[in-house]
Amino acid sequence: MTKPGDELLFLALGGSGEIGMNVNLYGTQGKWVMVDLGLTFGDPSYPGIDLVLPDLEFIEQRAGDLLGIVLTHGHEDHIGAIPYLAADLGVPLYATPFTAGLIRGKLDEEGLGDKVKLHVVDNEGSFRLGPFGFTYVPLAHSIPEGNALLIETPYGRIFHTGDWKLDDEPLLGTPSTAAELGAIGDEGVLALICDSTNVFNEEASGSEAAVREGLDGVISSARGRVLVTTFASNAARLQTLGEVARDTGRKLCVAGRSLDRIIKVSKAAGYLRDFPETVDVDTAMRLPPREVMIVATGGQGEWRAALSRIAFDSHPIRLSKGDLVVFSSKQIPGNELAIGRIQNALAAKDIAMITDRQAHVHVSGHPGRPELELMYRWIRPEIVVPVHGEIRHMAEQARFAASKGVGRTIVQKNGDVVRLAPDGPVKVGEERVGRLILDGDVILPADGVTMNERRKIANHGLISVTVALDSKGKVRGEPAIGLQGVPVEEDRADFLEEAREAAAEAADGGPRDEAKLREGIRLAVRRCATQWTGKKPVVDVSLIRI
Ligand SMILES: [Zn+2]
Numbered sequence: 001m002t003k004p005g006d007e008l009l010f011l012a013l014g015g016s017g018e019i020g021m022n023v024n025l026y027g028t029q030g031k032w033v034m035v036d037l038g039l040t041f042g043d044p045s046y047p048g049i050d051l052v053l054p055d056l057e058f059i060e061q062r063a064g065d066l067l068g069i070v071l072t073h074g075h076e077d078h079i080g081a082i083p084y085l086a087a088d089l090g091v092p093l094y095a096t097p098f099t100a101g102l103i104r105g106k107l108d109e110e111g112l113g114d115k116v117k118l119h120v121v122d123n124e125g126s127f128r129l130g131p132f133g134f135t136y137v138p139l140a141h142s143i144p145e146g147n148a149l150l151i152e153t154p155y156g157r158i159f160h161t162g163d164w165k166l167d168d169e170p171l172l173g174t175p176s177t178a179a180e181l182g183a184i185g186d187e188g189v190l191a192l193i194c195d196s197t198n199v200f201n202e203e204a205s206g207s208e209a210a211v212r213e214g215l216d217g218v219i220s221s222a223r224g225r226v227l228v229t230t231f232a233s234n235a236a237r238l239q240t241l242g243e244v245a246r247d248t249g250r251k252l253c254v255a256g257r258s259l260d261r262i263i264k265v266s267k268a269a270g271y272l273r274d275f276p277e278t279v280d281v282d283t284a285m286r287l288p289p290r291e292v293m294i295v296a297t298g299g300q301g302e303w304r305a306a307l308s309r310i311a312f313d314s315h316p317i318r319l320s321k322g323d324l325v326v327f328s329s330k331q332i333p334g335n336e337l338a339i340g341r342i343q344n345a346l347a348a349k350d351i352a353m354i355t356d357r358q359a360h361v362h363v364s365g366h367p368g369r370p371e372l373e374l375m376y377r378w379i380r381p382e383i384v385v386p387v388h389g390e391i392r393h394m395a396e397q398a399r400f401a402a403s404k405g406v407g408r409t410i411v412q413k414n415g416d417v418v419r420l421a422p423d424g425p426v427k428v429g430e431e432r433v434g435r436l437i438l439d440g441d442v443i444l445p446a447d448g449v450t451m452n453e454r455r456k457i458a459n460h461g462l463i464s465v466t467v468a469l470d471s472k473g474k475v476r477g478e479p480a481i482g483l484q485g486v487p488v489e490e491d492r493a494d495f496l497e498e499a500r501e502a503a504a505e506a507a508d509g510g511p512r513d514e515a516k517l518r519e520g521i522r523l524a525v526r527r528c529a530t531q532w533t534g535k536k537p538v539v540d541v542s543l544i545r546i
């Protein structure tokens, strides 16, 4: 049982070895604190699953030693698991006002509003949790109130960056200056726990202000309707789009519930104050196309989001020849096929498209190499621990940091217990970590029985066999056979007949032992299906005794 003693431990339960689902623990003197509690999205290897959650078993078993959960910023990969997992941990949450507004909305939606204690901390505010002192340090990112955490511990100070970039003209919020970050470095920092997402980028991420110029250029020359898709949470981009609409003399129409929610939370936290009045969909469709700009969610190919529905004509907004769709976001790896599907549907309607490859219509929210180098120079940590990346990103950041003079680095992954001090960093243990899936309303292990069964059925199909037997073990009547997703169509009747014969033959006078008998029938029917189709369907056998 890992219990932190006179030492400072770091343990990621998510987000190290993957981009998504960030959960980090710091431990000292018998106590733990959690930084972020995010989720990740399902992919085709989890059929039927939208959300994947971290398995918190390690800290659930030690919930009595956990002092609180501190959230860096409001992206789903940092706060998304809160409504599913925080109530069971029973500890308070800490977040700055905008992030807290998003969390509050999630908790209320799940009816957990008064079950989870949420402390709203001022921007740049500080608080203590046992042996830990926390200070929010604002950094630019693609959502308002991106924050690093300066964490005071008995073994030195940690600078946990959260997600960040450098931006001289960020549009929303006031990120810390070089001088402020340098001053943190002057006081001494033991460890920099740092975002690795864009470590392969030779260039800096670039400023939000430059995106406005890029969008102005593209949209001012458009003749028809313009639709811009971006992440709802990117409120700075929404601000940019509001200004672009004004710059280009277009009325703004917002399509997507998550956009409405973000605009509301942003305004409540004091952002988007001068966001233009929006028009509803009906008005937007009645206005001359030249006067309309639509902002819609769904740029990652999400099939239920507005853009997908617009592309496939199941949305009140209709686009046609001469209209323009601007993808003001990057393609998240893994989403290329889904995005391509939408782009093909739009192309088939002769709708023009512009992505960040044709024009400067997007900047990233994560640091490229020049920004990482500056951060090392300002903070001057003794240790760099890369997080927020796949192994290849984290390994590259460790190499990059070493090449820029950082003395000690460690490449860790989810479950590795890393001692940062004394004499760190060193891996001192390994804990079980894993993934959970949200399947309907049920939370299950991602590698459990349900998902295995569903994958098998999805890949091979299902045959159900029912055989009636009398008291002597003789087959009565014909076995009943049902098929789901087995590739027999024109020859279905022939196949069913052969499968019934195979089942009856295996059942008639088969072993008395029920399990053995069912296994015999299962194998016989599966063999028949494999010979017929080359597939190995799941075969489910029921026996009825009469
Ligand atoms: Zn993130």
Ligand SMILES: [Zn+2]
Binding pocket: 073, 075, 141, 163
């Ligand atoms: Zn983020």
